Amino acid sequence: MVSLSQITSPCSCFTKYILAVLQRTRHLLEVLRQEEFLYGISFSCRNEQNGCNAFLLHDQMRVHEQSCHHEPCFCPVPRCGFAGKTYELESHLATLHRWDVVKFRYGESFEVPVHKPAVFCCEDFGELFHIVSSREGYGTALSMICIRPDNACQEEFTYELKMLAGGRHRLQMQSTVWNTSLRYGIGEGTDVFLLVPDKLPGNESGSVVEVCINKAPAGAASQ
Protein backbone atom coordinates (compact mmCIF):
# COMPACT_ATOMS: atom_id res chain seq x y z
CA MET A 1 0.00 0.00 0.00
CA VAL A 2 1.36 3.46 -0.92
CA SER A 3 1.21 6.12 1.83
CA LEU A 4 0.19 9.70 1.22
CA SER A 5 3.62 11.02 2.24
CA GLN A 6 5.26 8.86 -0.43
CA ILE A 7 3.04 10.48 -3.02
CA THR A 8 3.29 14.06 -1.81
CA SER A 9 6.99 14.08 -0.85
CA PRO A 10 8.48 14.32 -4.39
CA CYS A 11 5.83 16.87 -5.35
CA SER A 12 6.51 19.01 -2.28
CA CYS A 13 10.26 18.85 -2.90
CA PHE A 14 9.71 20.00 -6.45
CA THR A 15 7.38 22.79 -5.28
CA LYS A 16 9.97 23.92 -2.72
CA TYR A 17 12.61 23.92 -5.41
CA ILE A 18 10.44 26.03 -7.73
CA LEU A 19 9.64 28.43 -4.88
CA ALA A 20 13.35 28.79 -4.04
CA VAL A 21 14.16 29.51 -7.70
CA LEU A 22 11.37 32.08 -7.88
CA GLN A 23 12.53 33.75 -4.67
CA ARG A 24 16.11 33.90 -5.90
CA THR A 25 14.96 35.36 -9.24
CA ARG A 26 12.86 37.94 -7.43
CA HIS A 27 15.84 38.91 -5.27
CA LEU A 28 18.06 39.27 -8.34
CA LEU A 29 15.44 41.41 -10.10
CA GLU A 30 15.22 43.60 -7.00
CA VAL A 31 19.03 44.11 -6.94
CA LEU A 32 19.02 44.90 -10.66
CA ARG A 33 16.18 47.40 -10.20
CA GLN A 34 18.14 49.14 -7.41
CA GLU A 35 21.31 49.25 -9.55
CA GLU A 36 19.30 50.67 -12.44
CA PHE A 37 17.80 53.21 -10.08
CA LEU A 38 21.25 54.24 -8.81
CA TYR A 39 22.53 54.69 -12.34
CA GLY A 40 19.56 56.87 -13.15
CA ILE A 41 20.13 59.53 -10.51
CA SER A 42 22.80 62.20 -10.18
CA PHE A 43 25.16 62.72 -7.28
CA SER A 44 27.25 65.56 -5.91
CA CYS A 45 31.03 65.14 -5.99
CA ARG A 46 32.57 63.90 -2.73
CA ASN A 47 34.61 67.12 -2.80
CA GLU A 48 31.56 69.38 -2.72
CA GLN A 49 32.69 70.85 0.60
CA ASN A 50 36.03 71.67 -1.00
CA GLY A 51 34.43 73.73 -3.75
CA CYS A 52 33.47 71.21 -6.46
CA ASN A 53 30.05 71.84 -8.04
CA ALA A 54 29.98 68.72 -10.23
CA PHE A 55 26.59 66.95 -10.22
CA LEU A 56 26.68 63.84 -12.37
CA LEU A 57 25.23 60.40 -12.97
CA HIS A 58 26.67 57.59 -10.87
CA ASP A 59 29.11 56.17 -13.44
CA GLN A 60 30.12 59.62 -14.71
CA MET A 61 30.84 60.69 -11.12
CA ARG A 62 33.22 57.75 -10.63
CA VAL A 63 35.23 58.92 -13.63
CA HIS A 64 35.10 62.55 -12.52
CA GLU A 65 36.43 61.82 -9.02
CA GLN A 66 39.53 60.22 -10.49
CA SER A 67 40.57 63.61 -11.85
CA CYS A 68 38.63 66.10 -9.69
CA HIS A 69 40.80 69.19 -9.09
CA HIS A 70 39.22 69.74 -5.67
CA GLU A 71 40.48 66.45 -4.21
CA PRO A 72 42.02 67.45 -0.86
CA CYS A 73 44.83 66.45 1.47
CA PHE A 74 44.04 66.06 5.15
CA CYS A 75 45.79 67.49 8.19
CA PRO A 76 48.05 64.95 9.93
CA VAL A 77 47.32 66.38 13.38
CA PRO A 78 44.91 63.98 15.13
CA ARG A 79 41.29 65.20 15.43
CA CYS A 80 41.98 68.44 13.49
CA GLY A 81 39.82 67.57 10.47
CA PHE A 82 41.24 70.24 8.12
CA ALA A 83 41.15 69.34 4.42
CA GLY A 84 42.43 71.44 1.54
CA LYS A 85 44.84 71.72 -1.35
CA THR A 86 48.51 70.96 -0.74
CA TYR A 87 49.55 74.62 -0.44
CA GLU A 88 46.58 75.31 1.87
CA LEU A 89 47.64 72.42 4.12
CA GLU A 90 51.20 73.76 4.22
CA SER A 91 49.94 77.17 5.32
CA HIS A 92 47.50 75.59 7.80
CA LEU A 93 50.26 73.54 9.48
CA ALA A 94 52.54 76.58 9.75
CA THR A 95 49.99 79.06 11.08
CA LEU A 96 47.58 76.98 13.15
CA HIS A 97 49.85 74.18 14.44
CA ARG A 98 53.11 76.19 14.36
CA TRP A 99 54.94 73.44 12.45
CA ASP A 100 58.25 74.27 10.79
CA VAL A 101 58.08 74.41 7.00
CA VAL A 102 61.39 73.27 5.49
CA LYS A 103 61.98 73.98 1.79
CA PHE A 104 64.16 71.42 0.00
CA ARG A 105 65.16 70.09 -3.40
CA TYR A 106 65.13 66.46 -4.54
CA GLY A 107 68.51 64.79 -4.17
CA GLU A 108 69.85 67.45 -1.74
CA SER A 109 70.31 66.57 1.93
CA PHE A 110 68.98 68.72 4.74
CA GLU A 111 68.82 68.41 8.50
CA VAL A 112 65.73 68.55 10.71
CA PRO A 113 65.18 68.17 14.46
CA VAL A 114 63.88 64.72 15.36
CA HIS A 115 61.43 65.80 18.03
CA LYS A 116 59.92 68.90 16.40
CA PRO A 117 56.99 68.48 14.01
CA ALA A 118 57.79 69.75 10.55
CA VAL A 119 56.60 69.50 6.98
CA PHE A 120 59.01 69.50 4.05
CA CYS A 121 57.95 71.33 0.91
CA CYS A 122 59.67 70.70 -2.41
CA GLU A 123 60.83 74.08 -3.74
CA ASP A 124 60.36 73.14 -7.38
CA PHE A 125 57.11 71.13 -7.42
CA GLY A 126 55.37 71.91 -4.12
CA GLU A 127 54.95 68.31 -2.88
CA LEU A 128 54.64 67.96 0.89
CA PHE A 129 56.51 65.40 2.97
CA HIS A 130 56.45 64.63 6.65
CA ILE A 131 58.36 62.30 8.97
CA VAL A 132 55.92 60.21 10.97
CA SER A 133 57.28 59.60 14.43
CA SER A 134 55.81 56.95 16.72
CA ARG A 135 56.79 54.94 19.79
CA GLU A 136 58.05 51.45 19.03
CA GLY A 137 59.33 49.39 21.97
CA TYR A 138 62.29 51.21 23.52
CA GLY A 139 62.70 53.77 20.81
CA THR A 140 61.20 56.14 18.27
CA ALA A 141 60.26 54.91 14.81
CA LEU A 142 60.73 57.39 11.95
CA SER A 143 59.27 56.96 8.47
CA MET A 144 58.43 59.30 5.60
CA ILE A 145 55.09 60.07 4.00
CA CYS A 146 54.16 62.27 1.03
CA ILE A 147 50.85 64.04 1.68
CA ARG A 148 49.09 64.29 -1.69
CA PRO A 149 45.55 63.92 -3.07
CA ASP A 150 44.23 60.38 -3.61
CA ASN A 151 43.81 61.01 -7.34
CA ALA A 152 47.25 62.66 -7.86
CA CYS A 153 49.28 61.21 -10.72
CA GLN A 154 51.38 58.20 -9.81
CA GLU A 155 54.80 59.20 -8.51
CA GLU A 156 57.37 57.26 -6.59
CA PHE A 157 59.68 58.89 -4.07
CA THR A 158 62.50 57.34 -2.08
CA TYR A 159 64.18 58.73 0.99
CA GLU A 160 67.21 58.29 3.19
CA LEU A 161 67.50 59.06 6.87
CA LYS A 162 70.87 59.32 8.61
CA MET A 163 71.60 60.02 12.23
CA LEU A 164 74.99 60.42 13.86
CA ALA A 165 75.02 59.50 17.52
CA GLY A 166 77.83 60.16 19.99
CA GLY A 167 80.43 60.42 17.22
CA ARG A 168 80.85 56.63 17.08
CA HIS A 169 77.47 55.41 15.86
CA ARG A 170 75.55 56.07 12.72
CA LEU A 171 71.98 54.98 12.03
CA GLN A 172 70.90 54.95 8.42
CA MET A 173 68.00 53.68 6.34
CA GLN A 174 66.64 53.99 2.83
CA SER A 175 63.11 53.21 1.73
CA THR A 176 60.14 54.18 -0.44
CA VAL A 177 57.92 57.06 0.63
CA TRP A 178 54.30 56.16 1.42
CA ASN A 179 51.96 58.36 -0.65
CA THR A 180 48.76 59.22 1.23
CA SER A 181 46.12 61.94 1.36
CA LEU A 182 45.62 61.03 5.05
CA ARG A 183 41.87 60.74 4.33
CA TYR A 184 41.78 57.90 6.85
CA GLY A 185 44.51 59.28 9.12
CA ILE A 186 48.02 57.93 9.53
CA GLY A 187 46.70 54.66 11.01
CA GLU A 188 49.33 51.96 11.27
CA GLY A 189 51.55 53.65 8.68
CA THR A 190 54.34 51.66 7.15
CA ASP A 191 56.24 48.65 8.50
CA VAL A 192 59.58 50.08 7.36
CA PHE A 193 61.14 52.71 9.63
CA LEU A 194 64.34 53.94 11.23
CA LEU A 195 64.31 52.93 14.87
CA VAL A 196 66.15 55.40 17.09
CA PRO A 197 66.74 53.72 20.49
CA ASP A 198 66.04 55.86 23.56
CA LYS A 199 69.43 55.01 25.04
CA LEU A 200 71.45 55.78 21.95
CA PRO A 201 74.34 58.08 22.97
CA GLY A 202 73.71 61.62 21.69
CA ASN A 203 70.00 61.01 21.16
CA GLU A 204 68.90 63.87 23.36
CA SER A 205 66.00 66.19 22.54
CA GLY A 206 68.20 68.41 20.36
CA SER A 207 69.32 65.64 18.01
CA VAL A 208 68.84 66.02 14.29
CA VAL A 209 68.31 63.64 11.43
CA GLU A 210 69.74 64.14 7.95
CA VAL A 211 67.11 63.70 5.26
CA CYS A 212 67.40 63.22 1.52
CA ILE A 213 64.35 62.70 -0.72
CA ASN A 214 64.54 61.55 -4.32
CA LYS A 215 61.95 61.40 -7.07
CA ALA A 216 62.01 58.19 -9.10
CA PRO A 217 62.28 58.64 -12.87
CA ALA A 218 58.94 58.95 -14.72
CA GLY A 219 57.30 55.57 -15.26
CA ALA A 220 59.03 53.87 -12.32
CA ALA A 221 55.88 54.15 -10.17
CA SER A 222 53.81 51.95 -12.49
CA GLN A 223 56.44 49.21 -12.84
Ligand SMILES: [Zn+2]
Ligand atom coordinates in the same frame (compact mmCIF):
# COMPACT_ATOMS: atom_id res chain seq x y z
ZN1 LIG B 1 34.71 67.03 -8.03
Ligand SMILES: [Zn+2]
Ligand atom coordinates in the same frame (compact mmCIF):
# COMPACT_ATOMS: atom_id res chain seq x y z
ZN1 LIG C 1 45.26 70.80 11.37
